[in-house]
Amino acid sequence: MNRKSAVAVLKSRNKRITSKRLAILELFMDNSKPFALSEIEKQLSGSMDRATMYRTLHTFEAMDLIIKFVDQQGTCLYMLNHEKHKKQSIHPHLHCKECDRIVCLPCLPDEYMEGLKNYDIEEMYFLMEGKCRECSDCQSMEDTNKKQLYAPS
Numbered sequence: 299m300n301r302k303s304a305v306a307v308l309k310s311r312n313k314r315i316t317s318k319r320l321a322i323l324e325l326f327m328d329n330s331k332p333f334a335l336s337e338i339e340k341q342l343s344g345s346m347d348r349a350t351m352y353r354t355l356h357t358f359e360a361m362d363l364i365i366k367f368v369d370q371q372g373t374c375l376y377m378l379n380h381e382k383h384k385k386q387s388i389h390p391h392l393h394c395k396e397c398d399r400i401v402c403l404p405c406l407p408d409e410y411m412e413g414l415k416n417y418d419i420e421e422m423y424f425l426m427e428g429k430c431r432e433c434s435d436c437q438s439m440e441d442t443n444k445k446q447l448y449a450p451s
Contacts, residue, residue: 303327311361318346322354326364331398332375367400367425369393375400375425390424396433400425 304323308315325333325341333341338351355376358364367375375393377400389405403426429437 300324307363311363313357313361318350319354319357321345322351323358323363326358326376326378330377332367332377332393332400334373334375338376366421366423367391367393368423369425370427388422388424390426392426392428392430394430394433395427396429396437399430401430 301320301324304320304327305315307323307327308319313319321342322338325338335348335351335355338355339348342351355364355366359366359376362379364376365379367377369375388411390403392401392403393399394401403424406424
């Protein structure tokens with residue numbers, strides 16, 4: 299995506315357009331992978347301090363522009379909250395260790411969600427780690443090819 303798209307998104311949400319917000323939003327719009335704060339810093343090559351990044355990420359999260367996940371090591375990961383994702387109800391995600399993408403998994407059963415109504419839950423992070431379907435399929439094809447290559451004639 300380009301700067302024009304990022305400007306349009308911020309305008310549509312009646313948010314002030316700043317160079318810092320545009321830089322971060324463009325980074326997310328141009329990449330389908332999640333970013334840790336340290337990766338965002340690296341990508342933006344020190345053009346802003348951490349406090350500004352945190353404030354901008356918090357603002358984008360409140361605007362529902364980005365989603366925050368916590369991985370197995372306790373690191374916060376951020377990614378663009380695209381329209382398709384917004385239409386789904388609460389569901390877990392998978393972080394693929396092969397391609398580094400975050401994949402939406404099926405929604406949680408209604409019975410599970412009903413059971414949570416007795417609690418005052420503010421945030422829910424469901425992030426599993428493993429291989430996505432594409433990477434698993436690719437691995438299966440590689441394994442099949444190896445078996446055929448080394449199979450006795």
